[in-house]
Amino acid sequence: MTAPLLDCLEIETAPNPTHAVIWLHGLGADANDFAPIVPQVALGLEHATRFVFPNAPMLPVTINGGMVMPAWYDILAMDLVRREDAQGIRASEQAIRALIARENARGVPTSNIVLAGFSQGCAMTLHTGLRLPEKLAGMMGLSGYLPLIDLADAERLTANANTPIFLAHGTFDPVVALPRAEASRAKLKELGCDVRWHTYPMPHAVCPQEIDDIRDFLQEVIA
Numbered sequence: 001m002t003a004p005l006l007d008c009l010e011i012e013t014a015p016n017p018t019h020a021v022i023w024l025h026g027l028g029a030d031a032n033d034f035a036p037i038v039p040q041v042a043l044g045l046e047h048a049t050r051f052v053f054p055n056a057p058m059l060p061v062t063i064n065g066g067m068v069m070p071a072w073y074d075i076l077a078m079d080l081v082r083r084e085d086a087q088g089i090r091a092s093e094q095a096i097r098a099l100i101a102r103e104n105a106r107g108v109p110t111s112n113i114v115l116a117g118f119s120q121g122c123a124m125t126l127h128t129g130l131r132l133p134e135k136l137a138g139m140m141g142l143s144g145y146l147p148l149i150d151l152a153d154a155e156r157l158t159a160n161a162n163t164p165i166f167l168a169h170g171t172f173d174p175v176v177a178l179p180r181a182e183a184s185r186a187k188l189k190e191l192g193c194d195v196r197w198h199t200y201p202m203p204h205a206v207c208p209q210e211i212d213d214i215r216d217f218l219q220e221v222i223a
Helices: 035-041 086-105 120-131 149-155 178-190 208-221
Strands: 008-012 019-024 049-054 058-061 067-070 113-118 138-142 164-170 194-200
Touching: 008 035, 019 086, 019 120, 035 049, 035 208, 049 086, 086 113, 086 120, 113 120, 120 138, 120 149, 138 208, 149 178, 164 178, 164 208, 178 194, 194 208
Parallel strands: 019 049, 019 113, 113 138, 138 164, 164 194
Antiparallel strands: 008 049, 058 067
16 A cells, blocks of 8 residues: 655755655754755755655654654664664655655656665665665755664665765764764675765764755766
């Protein structure tokens, strides 16, 4: 059964887009979180591109006392590793697949789509991208990690084995500790993925140099 379409904010760089960037926000944020940087990261793109910013479902989050907030899945433990919400992750995977299918229906093939995300959105980008049966143009994972890491070998498909993956992380990140991100990078490289690793002297955030690097990456893969 096809997942219901999420509510989205959309920004098009020009009419009749041939490419798309589906950008997933972090825990507790919303579709507006990264929309303001579109003029910067889209600078110089060769093709008309639709930036799609979906709103995550409203879920109770265990580590926040069960408070209901936008979340791609529940966070059960602060270390992000010992217990993971596999059911929630897989439900959001289906919602993201539905957004990709909608872009396909609007004339944008999966090979012209970049899947991107920050924090939880990064986790969903990496989780979903590895399991897609069709090749993406690229993936961008910001300040996040690869969830269900022990299942990656068994569940990954080969379509995105060579897809460029932009990974960025703050060296002072108190939310997703750098070693967690480094372990994800190591797993992706073990799988043979084309990982572009960047670190910045920042906390759980985005910095100007990172925005410049994102722009360069998008210019490379949306070409």
